[in-house]
Amino acid sequence: MSDDYYDRLVDEDALAAYLEDELGEADDYDVRRHEEGHSNETLFVTWGDRELVVRRPPPGETADTAHDVIREYTVMNAVADTDVPVPDPVLACEDHDVIGSDFYVMGRLEGDVLREAEPDRFADPAHRERIGEQLVDTLAKIHRLDYEEIGLGEFGRPEGYTQRQVDRWGKQLSWAFEVTEDEREVPDLHEVGDWLRENVPEDHPHTLVHGDYKLDNVMFAPGTPPELNAVFDWEMATLGDPRADLGWMLSYWRDAKDPDPELPELVTQFMEREGYPTRVELVSRWEELTGLEFERERFYRTLAVYKLAGLGEMFFRRHLEGNADNPLYPKMRDRVPALAARAKRIIEGDEPL
Known part of the structure; x- marks a missing residue:
């Protein structure tokens, strides 16, 4: 710097x-x-x-x-x-x-953000299970909050949140494509966008949503057993659809059965080890704690991957225009088509929960 x-x-x-x-x-x-x-x-x-x-x-x-x-x-x-x-x-x-x-x-709090690897003190199946449980339990706590009671009744417009997400990311991709499609096209993303627009849920629960909830946006306190002591990065928080939060968290969570990640630079794989809950187990726990069902799970998981692809394509446009020197950005030439293919696999049932 x-x-x-x-x-x-x-x-x-x-x-x-x-x-x-x-x-x-x-x-x-x-x-x-x-x-x-x-x-x-x-x-x-x-x-x-x-x-x-x-x-x-x-x-x-x-x-x-x-x-x-x-x-x-x-x-x-x-x-x-x-x-x-x-x-x-x-x-x-x-x-x-x-x-x-x-x-x-x-x-400032002390602890570890599990971004690159698990701390040695957590390298035990029981601790790993608790990490996943603490992660999803805390998301459920966010979704159970009475946002009116804590003074956030005017914090957003929960009605139509999911439709706006689909529209917003379609526009972000259109902006990126203005430049990137001269280099290479990603027809799968157009198909995914069309599918999402045709399958947006007409209604959804209204809760506080974090907007970027995933393992590397929380901290675990020093010591054992794992104790989640902070949720960070609330800048995208609003009132909206809790299932979108869950779908986003799951898009970063790995199961041992998964193919290699499309974004290895941003997605760690240590939660494939023995003890970490599967995505199905995380969803079941969230449903039990919130009293909600993860209805239309393919839609929400596809939306999450579509958003990841949108971010990547915007990165690629900035690289092509010379507006960034991040070494990750040129890799989006191939990473984004891979993400689009993943989204299609989810839609078609070839990448189950």
């Missing part, structure tokens, strides 16, 4: 002045960028004896919903007093004179 980019991320003096005004003086102050950040930027801040995290959009980005950190703070603040585990929300700031954008501050 260049010094110029870091300077655009944070004015350390201005941030220190803001924190002093809000939290009082501190003898010890340090700021470090978290390199594992995804869409929003994450900074680790030491303020006296407190370990904090600052979340802000990337420099130069407009505050669209994909980077709306105040929205993320709002939902975390609303669920902080429920049984859904989130970091402690501390402050939210919309004064761009501080670090050049909206940002929020939360408490």
